[in-house]
Amino acid sequence: MPDVNDPKTYWWRNAVVYQVYVRSFADSDGDGVGDLPGITSRLPHLADLGVDALWITPFYTSPQHDHGYDVADYRDVDPLFGTLSDADHLVARAHELGLRVVVDLVPNHTSDQHEWFQAALAAGPGSPERARYLFRDSEDGNPPNNWGSVFGGPAWTQVDDGQWYLHLFDSTQPDLDWRNPEVPAMFEDVLRFWLDRGVDGFRVDVAHGLFKEASLRDQVVEEGQRASSGQVNTDHSMVSLDLKDEPMWDQPEVHEVYRAWHRVLDEAGPDKMAVAEAWTQTPESMAAFVRPDELDQAFNFAWLLADWSAESFATVIIDTLAAVEPVGASPTWVLSNHDVVRHVTRYGGGEQGLARGRAATLTMLALPGSSYLYQGEELGLEQVDVAPEDRQDPAYLRTGEVARDGCRVPVPWGGTEAPYEFGPGDGQPWIPQPAEWASLTVEAQTGAEGSTLEFYRAALAARREFAWTAGDEVELLDLGTDVLAFRRGPITVVLNCGETAVDLPAGDLLLASGPVDDDRLPGDTAAWLR
Ligand code: GLC
Numbered sequence: 001m002p003d004v005n006d007p008k009t010y011w012w013r014n015a016v017v018y019q020v021y022v023r024s025f026a027d028s029d030g031d032g033v034g035d036l037p038g039i040t041s042r043l044p045h046l047a048d049l050g051v052d053a054l055w056i057t058p059f060y061t062s063p064q065h066d067h068g069y070d071v072a073d074y075r076d077v078d079p080l081f082g083t084l085s086d087a088d089h090l091v092a093r094a095h096e097l098g099l100r101v102v103v104d105l106v107p108n109h110t111s112d113q114h115e116w117f118q119a120a121l122a123a124g125p126g127s128p129e130r131a132r133y134l135f136r137d138s139e140d141g142n143p144p145n146n147w148g149s150v151f152g153g154p155a156w157t158q159v160d161d162g163q164w165y166l167h168l169f170d171s172t173q174p175d176l177d178w179r180n181p182e183v184p185a186m187f188e189d190v191l192r193f194w195l196d197r198g199v200d201g202f203r204v205d206v207a208h209g210l211f212k213e214a215s216l217r218d219q220v221v222e223e224g225q226r227a228s229s230g231q232v233n234t235d236h237s238m239v240s241l242d243l244k245d246e247p248m249w250d251q252p253e254v255h256e257v258y259r260a261w262h263r264v265l266d267e268a269g270p271d272k273m274a275v276a277e278a279w280t281q282t283p284e285s286m287a288a289f290v291r292p293d294e295l296d297q298a299f300n301f302a303w304l305l306a307d308w309s310a311e312s313f314a315t316v317i318i319d320t321l322a323a324v325e326p327v328g329a330s331p332t333w334v335l336s337n338h339d340v341v342r343h344v345t346r347y348g349g350g351e352q353g354l355a356r357g358r359a360a361t362l363t364m365l366a367l368p369g370s371s372y373l374y375q376g377e378e379l380g381l382e383q384v385d386v387a388p389e390d391r392q393d394p395a396y397l398r399t400g401e402v403a404r405d406g407c408r409v410p411v412p413w414g415g416t417e418a419p420y421e422f423g424p425g426d427g428q429p430w431i432p433q434p435a436e437w438a439s440l441t442v443e444a445q446t447g448a449e450g451s452t453l454e455f456y457r458a459a460l461a462a463r464r465e466f467a468w469t470a471g472d473e474v475e476l477l478d479l480g481t482d483v484l485a486f487r488r489g490p491i492t493v494v495l496n497c498g499e500t501a502v503d504l505p506a507g508d509l510l511l512a513s514g515p516v517d518d519d520r521l522p523g524d525t526a527a528w529l530r
Helices: 036-041 043-049 084-096 115-123 182-196 254-268 283-288 301-305 310-327 350-366 394-399 435-440 452-466
Strands: 016-020 053-056 073-077 100-105 156-158 164-166 201-204 273-276 332-334 370-374 475-477 483-488 491-496 509-512 525-529
Touching: 036 043, 036 084, 043 084, 043 452, 073 084, 073 182, 084 100, 100 182, 100 273, 182 254, 254 273, 283 310, 301 310, 301 332, 310 475, 310 483, 350 452, 350 491, 350 525, 452 509
Parallel strands: 016 053, 016 370, 053 100, 100 201, 201 273, 332 370
Antiparallel strands: 156 164, 475 483, 483 491, 491 525, 509 525
16 A cells, blocks of 8 residues: 555545545435435445545535535535434445545535525625625626626625625525635634544535635626636536636635645645645646645546547647646546536447447546546446426526536436335435436446446456556557557557557557457557556
């Protein structure tokens, strides 16, 4: 095992981290919603899969308008998900199994049910209670500026006395004013609270959002652009970073917060970490979040945004490594999460989508740094077309456009019909699971030759053999325009993005994402050679 006291071998630098979307992972009590005891009962699946850590989405007290990303009490567990002692039990059991636990921290906004926001409403304009949020007056009856919510519609809501408050997300998620010293003080306490309970790290929600330009000036919107906060695009499932003027994101002051958090994490031990969800415009601005005295990692969304082409993947690899190298951070890679269309579907769905998804995964897992997996991708799950009456995403409720529910459908564990052992009995989950999932359950895929689950298990096992020793250098090889190929230490990786098979270079075939005949790598397939 790497030495946790050596900064070069901190566990997260080469980890595979599995994202658990708590509502949809495993339900212990049959209410149709996943919960903490459900996660604990399924930890052996994660240990068998071979991941190093799990990141759990917010399970704190919340009215669930954004499924937990609207936190009413940062220091307690929502009864829907269990109790604090369930959280302690989960952490202890994960540690017994050799898994680290990363929890989600939501510092950009609270729920409107948080005691601070309730006090702000009660106290009225000009009060210290309102000064924890971004309340403003407006002279003309319109919102104080032209900013849009990431979830659609204006980013401002008016309260009874006429003032407006800013919410970059749903109106039930008021943004905090991070220039008010009470706000950073509260979050440092929250970090300590969960560190004391034994968690190994934090995923920082909207890490690029905390500070807004102090003037709250209008966003400059060029012709053809829509005033918006620039995170979720028109189908509310993917990012669009086409808006260049962003007075609401990525302000320089935010880095002071992460320097302070770095000190809090250090006090708790050398192996505590934080990973930023920061949708930044460039790899360089992403790298600023992971300078040595700030956060440890940032999600590299450029990888999931890359087109299916060898050139796009190569560009992302080169830019990512070049950006993190000067700050000494370890890069990260991610293809799916609870906010984007599942990658098998993005790559076209069906057999081709699955082949491409597996190939992209195998490629990613060989790169230096950490890979973040999203629950269900190890089963090859696709985005589900959720019926309108079952959709719950606030982005859908605000705009009427299909949003993120389709990647949040509960995991199928076993059996032949819904709920596929997601919960006890035959009670149905909070979003219906499709009938086609009978052949995709963990049970159905376990031991099945060629299944996506066995492919992930094999890839993670093989990865362990070289992840810590292959070094951080990546040497790109030229095997033709359709082929991404690189060498990392003893491993050669070949990804064929084209349609015709190509010759594999010399070396022993360790693993491939699909069938390989006679040393020829078919299209939409990747291989590792040694
Ligand atoms: C992040 C989360 C997303 C949530 C939003 C507001 O982007 O990943 O699910 O809706 O923040 O907290």
